[in-house]
Amino acid sequence: MSHQSPIIGTSPIRKEGRAKVLGEAQYIDDLSLPGMWFGATVRSAVARGTIRSITFGEEINWDAYCIVRPADIPGENTIVHLTKDHPCLADGMVNHPEEPILLIAHPDKIALLAALKAVHIEYDELPGVFTIEESEAAVENNDAARIIWPGSDAGGTANCFRQYLMYSGTAEETEDGIAAAFEAADFIIEGEYATGAQEQLYIENNGVIAECFRDATGNIESVCVRGSMQCPYYLVHALTLVFNLPEEKCRVIQTETGGAFGGKEDFPSVIGSHAALLAMKCGHPVKITYDRAEDMAATTKRHPSRTRHRTAVSKDGKLLAGTIDFAIDGGAYATLSPVVLSRGTIHAPGPYKWPFIRVRGKAMATNLPPHGAFRGFGAPQSIFGIERHMDKIAKTIGLTPEELRRRNFLTTGDTTATGQLLSDPVDMQHMLTRALNEAGYHEKLARFAESNKGSAIKRGVGFAAFMHGAGFTGSGEARLNSVVYLDALPDGRAQILVSSTEFGQGTQTILCQVGAQALGIAYEDVIFHQPDTKFVPNSGPTVASRTAMIVGKLIERAGKKMLETLRAAGLSEHHSSDEFKACVKSYLAEHGTLRSSVRYEPPTKIFWDDQLYRGDAYPGYAWAVYVAEVAVDLNTYMATVTRFDALQEVGKVIHPVLAKGQIEGGVAQGIGYAIYEKCMWKDGRMMNNQMTNYIMPTSADLPPIHIHFEEVPCIHGPEGAKGIGELPMDGPAPAILNAIENATGIAFNTIPVLPEDIFERLTSLGHPHGGSEDFNLTVDRDTRVEEVTA
Amino acid sequence: MRSDVSQFDLTAPETLDAVLTQLAAEPGKHTPIAGGTELMVALGIGRLAQRSLISIQHLAELRFIRVEGDAIHIGAGTTFTDIRRSVDIARDLPLLIQSASWTGSVANQNRGTLGGNICNASPAADTPPALLAYGATITLVSTTGRRTLPYADFHLGYKRTALRPDELVHTITLPRTFADYRHYIRKVGTRNAQAISKVALAAVAKMDGDIITDIRLGAASLADRPTRCTAAEVVLISQPINEDTIRAARAALASEAKPIDDIRSTAKYRAAVAENLLEEFLRSLL
Known part of the structure; x- marks a missing residue:
């Protein structure tokens, strides 16, 4: 090994940080190409219907514009995800508001405004469904007029993109066990829990620049799209179908990306295909950037969900058996819903031992814009259900929330609900003890119970315990078959080539740390190649808390492999950075290049059965207990989080400052999810698509967030690191609602909980009125001006 | 940007007189713009109906804070930041300082003006409740002269004011007679910063x-305009604070x-919270 002291576990300056701080980082809207035009999207004004006519107003000189229609698409009119139900441009039929119908480009961006207003589309409207319940009802009632999605050859049925059925054992044995347990149980506890949509609200809106190149005979030779995105190879795949081109003719370059949170996982396939079609038709590079209102109204959000629990419990607090029905609202097209549903289904049982459990999952179609990836990817929804339900069980049978969980936690050597053996050490008992101590939980429980008497401010504490699987589900990582390159450069530095992207979370920095440590050289001597599919291999998408663990491990292996090569070429065992550089230079002088290429291989055998939904669901799990302290003001009915403690076991902390930042940001997003951010829909259209009325918490709304780590190394990640990207999104909402129940005695089971909802429950005596469902979304007397009569 | 800026006119006459002359020459054609924190938002989202801005x-003539005897005169062009930094206002009119601190972000406060806040006439605006409670008067100017009226009479309806198309707000005048008064102000917004009032x-x-x-109450978002809550004031004046008084005051406030x-809240919530805030104030007086 080298002289270098460890780099993993320290907090070197971010690779791209200097350029960002100095304002030198170039985001897509900072970039321009010679002769570039600008593109815009003509969108559906209705939720569902057939297009009767499209007319172009005579006030516009349309010869100056380029217009793309479905017929212009050289390949398939589809944005491919798991199936091909999602058209690139609506052809004859629209299925959600804001659905793209036509594309327009012009050399002058401002000239697009008048053109968009001059396209007149008439529809024959059809009835839509806008909630999980309406979509289910259409199926149950055989209401053909409201079957809005026909089914697919990829496992979908009418109005349902996908269903899963997951048993803790064989189907028969589990059903028998459930039946017997419910027969014998001291308590049977039921509950229903619902979560709303959530906007990712990355700082930089979606945007791309596309080019289309033709050969001497005028045929399309290749396309190139650069832009703000997470997964360059997803866009490559989408372009191959839209343009009927081979992969190597579809080049995608990720530019500096100002936040993503999943919102730039699947969506760039849409805007990227659109810009490329305009570039093809007009013969110029074309830039499309959305403004905030368009981005919020038209792009993906977190799936709304509903979780129904039915649980058999003994009087000493043992979970005997359970059934969970988990449903998500996928929007108008399948997109990634089956995968979101999968993660939600697998996480639904929580970190508990279930002798017998059955989880049913289904993703329903509605006439909302398609919901998509958002940090947590289904898990925050179902974990909200189980962690609220555990508090309900505790209250019903007369145990504390703490004691109930202690009697049912999974531990080392147990198997999860999918039958996965937990061979790495798991100690949730210790995690819970430490988290409650860090938060001062017991002292506060006692103190608040006293101080709440006669006070208009009701304080409370609550917690949530959970696990989050890192990496793709089941056999996903094997299917992804990721590859990384590590190159030795002529100046003796090393360069990482991966399609894994930086979008603020620290990918470049942590992968360079891993590379530097594996090579035994300085952090500064490892650099990161821009994700450009012309040069970088497919290391998989930057999603699913997989980058640090899976791609990091690949970089670690690539580093070790390169070191072996250099050792054979004479590099000493305890080399310095300078000796490394000298050895690289002499190696390159002799051999020309030195590239270490590594392909994914599971460090241990991973078994997964996609049919039975059983086996090793994830390579590794991060474990956590989050504790929330809240204050509910009975004068304003506002709940405020006053302190937050987040304890997680993450394998190995690669970069303490970035890791802490990830957790803080996730907790803040989780607080928004729980008590601030409400997507308000009217006939499928988002009505509050502005920062002024989509209420994301500000720093003035957030409490001190205390972050604590535990480290139990995992064989699947570099130096034992597991994924943490999504984890912090899972715990805040149930912890906060558990705390609100502790403070007020009222059980809220739907998020977000707004002050109006607390008001309604505190004052209604069973007659709902004045809650947030009574908002009038068409009236805004401050930021919109309305005619007022009387 | 959803507006084509080439479709808008902007002039910047050098003096107040020149502005007033232009307003008088073509009444209703031009819209005055100060900090632009409302109008530029409307421009960005493509909803700015006014095509000609002045x-x-x-105008330095409109940006001043002057103490004269028993009154403080504040020029309409005074920014929220100016207000927050004024020692005189902090001493005599603490509620105005507090309300100015609520508005938007620091950047908004550096540009936004007191006159603009009033003339935009949102029922949810931050400073009007304080101005109403303090019994402000407002002085309007035009080429034909100036007139002064109680600020409580300035708002005529939803986004309608007493301002004529040829007039500008010149000065907001507040009495300095509250040294022995108890002060209370509370905004209940959608969040703790950068929020629009649900009720204040x-x-x-x-x-x-x-x-x-003596008691004066000013409220935001309780009606189609900023309002003085006179019905509640009437039942409270000359009364001792006890449970009956509090109950009567709540009922009176509910009646008016x-x-x-x-899109931000419900009528029932607003009414209930307004009553709660009034009660919180009354109990604090004991």
Whole structure:
């Protein structure tokens, strides 16, 4: 090994940080190409219907514009995800508001405004469904007029993109066990829990620049799209179908990306295909950037969900058996819903031992814009259900929330609900003890119970315990078959080539740390190649808390492999950075290049059965207990989080400052999810698509967030690191609602909980009125001006 | 940007007189713009109906805070930041300082003006409740002269004011007579910063023992305009603070409140919270 002291576990300056701080980082809207035009999207004004006519107003000189229609698409009119139900441009039929119908480009961006207003589309409207319940009802009632999605050859049925059925054992044995347990149980506890949509609200809106190149005979030779995105190879795949081109003719370059949170996982396939079609038709590079209102109204959000629990419990607090029905609202097209549903289904049982459990999952179609990836990817929804339900069980049978969980936690050597053996050490008992101590939980429980008497401010504490699987589900990582390159450069530095992207979370920095440590050289001597599919291999998408663990491990292996090569070429065992550089230079002088290429291989055998939904669901799990302290003001009915403690076991902390930042940001997003951010829909259209009325918490709304780590190394990640990207999104909402129940005695089971909802429950005596469902979304007397009569 | 800026006119006459002359020459054609924190948002989202703007941001004549005897005169062009930094306002009119601190972000406060906040006439605006509680008067100017009226009479309806198309707000005048008053102000917004009021209440009261000898209440988002809550004031004046008084005051406030359901909240919530805030204030007087 080298002289270098460890780099993993320290907090070197971010690779791209200097350029960002100095304002030198170039985001897509900072970039321009010679002769570039600008593109815009003509969108559906209705939720569902057939297009009767499209007319172009005579006030516009349309010869100056380029217009793309479905017929212009050289390949398939589809944005491919798991199936091909999602058209690139609506052809004859629209299925959600804001659905793209036509594309327009012009050399002058401002000239697009008048053109968009001059396209007149008439529809024959059809009835839509806008909630999980309406979509289910259409199926149950055989209401053909409201079957809005026909089914697919990829496992979908009418109005349902996908269903899963997951048993803790064989189907028969589990059903028998459930039946017997419910027969014998001291308590049977039921509950229903619902979560709303959530906007990712990355700082930089979606945007791309596309080019289309033709050969001497005028045929399309290749396309190139650069832009703000997470997964360059997803866009490559989408372009191959839209343009009927081979992969190597579809080049995608990720530019500096100002936040993503999943919102730039699947969506760039849409805007990227659109810009490329305009570039093809007009013969110029074309830039499309959305403004905030368009981005919020038209792009993906977190799936709304509903979780129904039915649980058999003994009087000493043992979970005997359970059934969970988990449903998500996928929007108008399948997109990634089956995968979101999968993660939600697998996480639904929580970190508990279930002798017998059955989880049913289904993703329903509605006439909302398609919901998509958002940090947590289904898990925050179902974990909200189980962690609220555990508090309900505790209250019903007369145990504390703490004691109930202690009697049912999974531990080392147990198997999860999918039958996965937990061979790495798991100690949730210790995690819970430490988290409650860090938060001062017991002292506060006692103190608040006293101080709440006669006070208009009701304080409370609550917690949530959970696990989050890192990496793709089941056999996903094997299917992804990721590859990384590590190159030795002529100046003796090393360069990482991966399609894994930086979008603020620290990918470049942590992968360079891993590379530097594996090579035994300085952090500064490892650099990161821009994700450009012309040069970088497919290391998989930057999603699913997989980058640090899976791609990091690949970089670690690539580093070790390169070191072996250099050792054979004479590099000493305890080399310095300078000796490394000298050895690289002499190696390159002799051999020309030195590239270490590594392909994914599971460090241990991973078994997964996609049919039975059983086996090793994830390579590794991060474990956590989050504790929330809240204050509910009975004068304003506002709940405020006053302190937050987040304890997680993450394998190995690669970069303490970035890791802490990830957790803080996730907790803040989780607080928004729980008590601030409400997507308000009217006939499928988002009505509050502005920062002024989509209420994301500000720093003035957030409490001190205390972050604590535990480290139990995992064989699947570099130096034992597991994924943490999504984890912090899972715990805040149930912890906060558990705390609100502790403070007020009222059980809220739907998020977000707004002050109006607390008001309604505190004052209604069973007659709902004045809650947030009574908002009038068409009236805004401050930021919109309305005619007022009387 | 959803507006084509080439479709808009902007002029910036050098003096106040020149602005007034232009307004008088073509009444209703031009819209004054000071900090632009409302109009530029409308421009960005493509909803700015006014096509001709006259900038008044640079007019030093409108940007002043003057203490004269028993009154403080504040120029319409005074920014929220100016207000927050004024020692005189902090001493005599603390509610105005507090309300100015609520508005938007620091950047908004550096540009936004008191006159603009009033003329935009949102029922949810931050400073009007304090101005109403303090009994402000407002001085309007035009080429034909100036007139002064109680600020409580300035708002005529939803986004309608007493301002004529040829007039500008020149000065907001507040009495400095609240040294022995108790002050209260609370905004209940959608969040703790950069928020629009769901409801807000400003109050001043003078006590003689447990008897209220004077009380003024100003509210935001309780009606189609910023409102003085006179019905509640009437039942409170000369009364001792006790459970009956509090109950009567809540009922009176409920009778005069005309809140609505909108995208930010519900009428029922607004009415209930306004009553709660009033009660919180009254109990604090004991």
